[in-house]
Amino acid sequence: MIATAVLPRVALRSANTSVRTALPLRRGFATSHVDLANTLVFLEHKKGIFNPATLSALTAAQKLGGDVDALVVGGESEASEVAEKAAKFPGLKKVLYAKHADFANNLSEPLAPLIKKIVESNGYSHVCTGHTAVGRDIFPRAAALLDSSQVSDIIGLEGEDTFVRPIYAGNAIATLKSSDKVKIFTVRGTAFDAAAQKGGSATTAEVKPDAVESLTDLIEEKVSESSRPDLATAPRVVSGGRALKSADNFVKYIEPLADRLNAAVGASRAAVDAGYADNALQVGQTGKIIAPELYIAVGISGAIQHLAGMKDSKTIVAINKDADAPIFQVADLGLVADLYEAVPEMLEKIK
Amino acid sequence: MRASLVNQLRVLVPIKRTIDYAVKIRVASDGKGVDQNVKFSMNPFDEIAVEEAVRLREKYKDAITKITVVSVGPPKAADVLRTALAMGADDAIHVEVPDKASANPLEPLGVSKILTEVVKKAGEEEEVGLIIMGKQAIDDDASQTGQMLAGLLNWPQATYASKLEFPSGKPEKGAEAQVTREIDGGLGIVKTKLPFVMTTDLRLNEPRYASLPNIMKAKKKPFKKLSLKDLGLEDAVKPRQEILKVAEPPKREGGAKVKNVDELISKLKEAGRI
Secondary structure, three states: OEEEEEOOOOOHHHHHHHHHHHOOOOOOOOHHOOOOEEEEEOEEOOOOEEEEHHHHHHHHHOOEEEEEEEEEEOOOOOHHHHHHHHHHOOOOOEEEEOOHHHOOOOOOOHHHHHHHHHHHHHHOOEEEEEOHHHHHHHHHHHHHHHOOOEEEEEEEEOOOOEEEEOOOOOEEEEEEEEEOOOOOEOOHHOOOOOOOOOOOEEEEEEOOEEEEEEEEOEEEEEEOOOOOOOOOOOEEEEEOOOOHOHHHHHHHHHHHHHHOOEEEEOHHHHHOOOOOOHHEEEEEEOOOOOOOOEEEEOHHHOOHHHHHOOOOEEEEEEEOOOOOOOHHHOOOOOEEOOOOHHHHHHHHHHO | OOHHHHHOOOEEEEEEEEEOOOOOEEOOOOOOOOOOOOOOHHHHHHHHHHHHHHHHHHHHHEEEEEEEEEEEOHHHHHHHHHHHHHOOOEEEEEOOOOOOOOOOOOOHHHHHHEEEEEHHHHHHHOOOEEEEOOOOOOOOOOOOHHHHHHHHHOEEEEEEEEEEEOOOOOOOOOOEEEEEEEOEEEEEEEEEOOOEEEEOHHHHHOOOOHHHHHHHHHHHOOEEEHHHHHHHHOOEEEEEEEEEEEEEEOOOOOOEEEEOOOHHHHHHHOOOOO
């Protein structure tokens, strides 16, 4: 593997890019001059485990057509190894990787300039990643450096410059057309299928970062340990709300039901704020947005904020004492019952 | 003992006027936006930002000289600035942009460019040492402006904050700050130095209500108006995105209720969900 400070460009691509740069930005320009997308996907990983939303971003990138390259970053010892892993993702042409002790923690200050440098030296037309805590932190900063108006949390693509995204907590869906030279977007993980991770053979190449300026340092991460499936990607989720009344009841009622169904545990904001559940479990506009096959809402009234996080689930079940709770308006199956009776009965009857 | 003036901090809090979080959104008849004839209020995450700034001063007394709130928006955005002044901010800057209803609103990139100029302009009278703002607006849900502003200023950023501490003592220029951030899977604690941009998550604090006397007092606080022309940014903030269509999300079929647990379990089995 040869380390290259400036990556080789494809001649044709660079010609196209310079033509684009020379012309003033005009609305409707992109459709009058369609050329193939040349996309960079930032693949987010933690100690070599790829974030599932990253695989959805890869699917979105492939829908654009044209070449798709990936960027992997990490500490000195891990970056090239993780890049080799990513090189097996089908559909990738090239995996770029950059290593530096400060890249391991996905901090935005050193990574945004790196993304800018790579986009500019390779003439990428599109850059994307998952709409995760990391993607949301790094990408707008990179977009500002590239003078591009980012499109966040897309759920659909209608052409190389036309994106579909939810606004107002998912209560309206906007279709918009970007006239930016470099289109930067983040992808909602549940809106696109995960890309395959085996069968490809991309090349890898190292990118040497410019002087890395570390404006922040990570001191520690406190990640909730759990043997249950990951909330963001679990096919089944059992979620508890305010009606659980205590953290003990959450453990006593929600967790066993989740375990019986091999489901992830979720919570409403009310349950998290009251301290019944960890905030990493929060489902909603300000927490996780999920779309499992089965979502069981126990003791959750169904505030707009919560619905925004789960209304794309395939089947929604609501168990609530209050027959007028808004959750029943979206639930496929609703049971008006006291959870303290219904949940133990379910546990007994589901084998 | 009074802290020396040079080390004292001016805090800037950018806020946005948005449709009230409790309003049920209706797509406008032209299919290009949402109905604007509804209740508006301060973006909830921005209320948390104002509250945090006010609490910092309450905690560290003399360390904070001034809390300046700024809003970029139509004439009515003055209302949310008055609210912030009533919550305890000292002065307000309103960058007034024409009210073009829902069509092509300002994008976060444009707003962050405007805020960058506001920070510079405010610095002519007194340097800004900390920016606290909401993690996202509940209308466009973009979650970009704080990060873009930090990028344009080349300041550090601490996004999705649920706790702000100053381990070395108090907030002053160059002081170290420790911010607890909400990340996927838990919390991350980062360390950075002033000045920086912090964006607020819901759990940072619980905003206070403005009392009537404070609302009356707020009317007398300094309120400055700026135009895009004053900032030399008339062209720089032209939208890059054209909204082609705004539509209702697909409706979910209103749920059938089951009589008991047995029926629930058998229906779930029928559907192959368990």
